[in-house]
Amino acid sequence: MNETVRVAKSAASEDVLPLMGNEAIARGAWEAGVKVAAAYPGTPSTEIMENLARYPASDLYVEWSTNEKVALDVAIGGAFSGARAFCSMKHVGLNVASDSLMSQSYIGVHGGLVLVVCDDPGIHSSQNEQDTRLFARLAGVPVLEPSDAQEAHDFVKLAYEISERFDTTVIVRSTTRLSHTRSAVRVGPRETVASKGFVDQPSKTVAIPANARRQHPKLVAREQAIAEYLETSPLTHWEKGDTKFGVITGSTSYLYVKEVAPWASVLKLGAAYPLPEKAIREFAASVDRLFVVEELEPAIEKEIRALGIAVEGKALFPRCGELSPELVRAGLAAAGVMAAAEVVAPLAIEPMARPPVLCAGCPHTATYLALRSLNARVAGDIGCYTLAAVEPLRSIDTTVAMGSSIANAVGMAAAGEPRPIIATIGDSTFLHAGLPPLVGAVYNKANITVVILDNAITAMTGGQDHPGTGRTIRGEKTFKVDYETICRAVGVSWVRKVDPYQVGKLLQTLREATAFKGVSVVIAERPCVLDPVKIKGAPLAINASGCVACQSCMNLGCPALVWSEETYEGRHKVEIDQGACIGCTLCAQVCLSDCIQPVAS
C-alpha cells in the first residue's frame, strides 16, 4: 500500500483516512445515507454514535437512547417510515434489545436497517463474552463480520443493500480488537437515499399471531435466499494456496491466520450466518485437512460439521478469550501442519498488579466507604462503582447486569437475609433498567434501601449524556430528569438527597434509610470528576510530623495517596500527590490525627 494520506477530512471527495474501526463504521453508515441512528453507550461500541453525532443534523437524526431496546425500537421506527436506520450497541446490549429484534426478524424492514453489535472477546470491559453470531442465528438474520476498518466501512454500506434486497435486519458484528484498531480507510461521499415514506401493510408490520404465522415461512425462505446470495457475493472470498490444509475463517481471526500461515488456502467468510454451503463443500474438497479458526463459539464449525464435512476447530483453538497470532500458530502447530513458535526463556520478572481504581475525588469513593462500615448486604450494578467490589473499599456483594441491583435486593430480602439490604445503582443505569424494579419493589412492599449514585453522566464509557444530564447527544439543552420526583411518583415515601463528600452526613442518612421499613431511596448527588468537565480543586497536603501511619486514609483506595519514605513505628507515613489530588477532603475527614490540610498558599 502506498497511498498518500491526507488527514484533513473531506466529506465530498473520495479520500483515504486513518480510522478506528468504530469511526469507519460511523463513516460507512453516514455514506449509506442513514437518516435515523440511535444507541446506548457501551464499551467497545460507544465511539460509533459519538462519531455519527459529528455529522450535521441536516444529514441525520442521532440520539442516546435510554437503553438498547429503546435504541433498536427507534431505529425500527425509522425503517418503518422508509428511511435507512442504524443502531449500535455492545454485545450484552443485544440481550436487552433482543425482544424487539426477534419480532423485527419476522416483520422485516422497509427502509434498510443495520444493527452493529460489538463483542468483547477476552472480556476487556464487560461482564461476559457472549457471541453475537449465535443471536443472529436465533433471530434468523444475517451477520456480517468485517476483519479491519476498511471492511467495517464497506460492510456497513453493503449491509444496507442486503437489508433492503432481502427485507431483513442485518447485524454487523465487530469486536473490541476491530473497533479499537486504526488503519487506513478509503472513504467516499454520502449517498442520497430518498425516504420511501410509511407504506400501509398491516399484515406485515403488526406482529399478531395470524400475521406472524404467515411471516415465519418467509423468514425461512429469506435465510435460504441469503445463503444463495453469499455463494457468489464478494463477501465470500477464496484465497487459493497450499492444499495440504485449508482454513475457513472471518473477522480478525482471518488476520491472525494470514499473519502466521500466509501460504495456506483460506476461505474467508464475510458473513458468519447464513453459510454458503456450496462454496464450503468445494473448498473442503480442495484441501487435505480443513480447519475453522473463529473467536469464541464454534458457530461456523458446528454448521459445517452438520453438513457432514470433516473439520477441526475448537479442539485446536480456544473457545474462551480473544484469539491472537500466537494462539492461531499454537493451534496449527498442535495439528502438526506448521512448526511451533520458538520457546523463549521467561525473563523472570513478576509483573506488579495494577487494577483500575476509582479516580481521585470520585464521589462513589465516599458512598462505598460509608457502605463498608454499615454491615449491610449490597447488591451492585454496572458502572465505575463496580470497582468498589475489591479492597480496600470492598463493599459490593453482587453484580449481575444493567439494572439488576434493585430486584436482586428484593429477592435477597424475600429470602430472609438478616442484614440490611442495599441496592446501589448509577444514574444512567437507573434510567436504563432500574425503573421497573423500583416500581415493583414498592408495589410488592419490599424492605430495601436503594442508593442512586447520581454523578450526572454515563461515566464508565467516557462521559456520555443521558436524560438525567439535561443535554442531548448534540449538546442541546433538554428536560433534565428529577430522580426524587420519580421516586415519589412511584410510591417511595422516604427519599433523601445527600452530598457524598459529607461523609458523616452520608453515613447517618444511610443508617436512617436502612432503619426505615419499606423502600427507602438515598440520592448521592455529586458530579463525576472527569466528565463533562474535569474538576480540579486546590490540593491537600499531609503534615508529616502529625501522621501516625494509621492508614485510615489508605482505606479510600485514592490514587492520589501514596506511601512516603518516612515511617512511624515501622509503618509508612502517607503523602499526597499534588498533581493528582483534587481537594475533595475525604481523606481529611477520615484522618485520625487531623494532619491533612489544604496547602497554604
Added chain:
Amino acid sequence: MNEIVLSVAASTTPRNVMVVGVGGQGVLLISKALALIAQKQGFHVKQSEVHGMAKRGGVVFSHVRFGTKVWSPTIAKGEADVLIALEWAEGLRWLDQLRPETGVFIADVRQIVPPFACRDRRLGAATRYARETPAEVAEKVGESYALDATTIATNLGEPRAANTVLLGVLSTSMDIAVDDWLTTLDQLIPAKSREINRKAFQAGRDWGEAAHADPTLRFDKSRIAAPASAPIENAVSIEIDSVWCKSCDICVKVCPERCLALNAEHIAYVKTPEACTGCHVCEWLCPDFAITVRTSAVA
C-alpha cells in the same frame, strides 16, 4: 545517530512498536504520532489499543505495526522491535513482548505507585512496586534506554510532555527526518501545547544521541528500586475489656483488615486474629478505652 534499529527504507517484514503506560499518560498520542508518520512514509499501518479502563489509572497499551503489508493488528509475544514505556513498572510488565537479543527498550524511570501496592500494614513491609533496577533490566534486553523523562519534561515546564521526550529518544533509532516528526506532532497536538512538545521532542532526541554515542549514559544509575519487603517479626495481641465495651461497633467498622466483630452479646471480639497487623486503629478510636493492642516489636 549511529544505530538505526527501525530502518524505514528497508523494511519488508512489518516493524513492531509497543507503547505502554498508565491511563492519562499519553500512550495513545505517541502511538498515533508513530502510526501517522509511518503512514506518511507510504506504509501500511495498524495501530491497536484497548480502552475501557484507560481513565481509571489502569494499564494502557498500544500496538503499532507498519510495513508493506500488515495483517495482525497485535504484536506476538517476543516480536516487538521496540517497547516504549511511559512508566517503569509498566515497561517491566511487557518486557517479554520484546524480541530476545535485539529488542530495544525505551523507558521513563518514573514510578506511579498504585494504591494497591501500599496495602501491607505489617511492620517493616515495603510497597509491592516492581524491584528491578534499570541496570538489571539492561542485562535482559538487546538495548536499554532508561531516562527520567518526566523530570526532563517538568524542567521544560510541562510534566505531561514526558511522552514526547520518549518519542524523541525513539526518533534517534529511526531514519526519518526531524522535520517530518515535528510536523506530525503539530498535526496531533493542540496549538497551545505545540511549542512545549517540540522542545520535549528535541530534549529526548538530544538525550538519545548522547546515549547512542556513550553507552554508559543509557541508564540513570541514580535510580535505585525500593528495598525488598522485610516484615519484622511482630507478635500481636488484642485485649478487649468486655465490661467497658458498649457495643458501639466503631472498632468493627474501622478495622482495615476487617478482623473484629461483635459476638452474640454484642461485645467486640477478634474474629480473625491472624489477619491483625497490630496497627492500633481500633485502640485509638475506641471511645471507651476498652481496647489494648500489644505488639512484641517496636520499630
